[in-house]
Amino acid sequence: MKFAIISRGDELSNRLKEELASQLIQSQCVEDQRNPTLVISVGGDGTMLEAFHRYVHHLSRVAFVGVHTGRLGFYADWRPEELKELVGFITRVSIDGEANMKLVAYPLLEVLVVHEEGHHSRHLALNECTLKTTEGSLVMNLEVNEDHFETFRGDGLCISTPSGSTAYNKSLGGAIVHPSLASIQITEMASINNRVYRTIGSPLILPAHHTCVLRPQNDVAYHVTIDHLTLIEKNVEHIRLKVAKERIRFARFRPFPFWKRVRESFID
Incomplete structure (x- = not known):
């Protein structure tokens, strides 16, 4: 699995970026900023937008996943305390074959x-x-x-x-x-x-x-x-x-229903 990580730039996001990169490399994944298979956004929805536009010409071969370091957004599935679990999912996909990655496409x-x-x-x-x-x-x-x-x-x-x-x-x-x-x-x-x-x-x-x-x-x-x-x-x-x-593809390693996100963002 080739990956790239984009951070929001604050202290927490940068630290999580370094931790993620270290753990993924130890799990035999390869960091590749130019031609990744998986792009990990660490920050908020704005960071995901930045990641999308950076790799907008590679949408057919790139999937995105988000780690949020603030208020839960619509493009970030994972919390900072869940990094180990996320790394485990990515590692298993890398071992079993990238074709087995569960993807959801948005217009x-x-x-x-x-x-x-x-x-x-x-x-x-x-x-x-x-x-x-x-x-x-x-x-x-x-x-x-x-x-x-x-x-x-x-x-x-x-x-x-x-x-x-x-x-x-x-x-x-x-x-x-x-x-x-x-x-x-x-x-x-x-x-x-x-x-x-x-x-x-x-x-x-x-x-x-x-x-x-x-x-x-x-x-x-x-x-x-x-x-x-x-x-x-x-x-x-x-x-x-x-x-x-074209569509953007998100890597989904667990369910996170859209209407649940809406409720948590605007009602709960």
């Missing part, structure tokens, strides 16, 4: 930014993409499957994955969606609704075979976030969003 969001000059950039998001302007209100025509749906005016838009539906999307009043549903969710940020301007005013959940296209209606620069990364995009012709063909 991702594809964001295609097309510029007026014709060039484009493609990005994948694990949690969400948000759109705002550098000045004034965001004004965009929203199309669903090439049909005009509405002209949005307001502070911005959040387009999230099912696993990201518990993050920024939830704070905007969006729905919590189970990660087994291949979909994306479009949620408004402070839309302008009066006698002149009107939007749907509710989150939209699109299935995997639907595509959303946003066409700018004012000539400004845009803040486009891809998870924790921020881009400044100018001369945007349109932005195309849909469920990506």
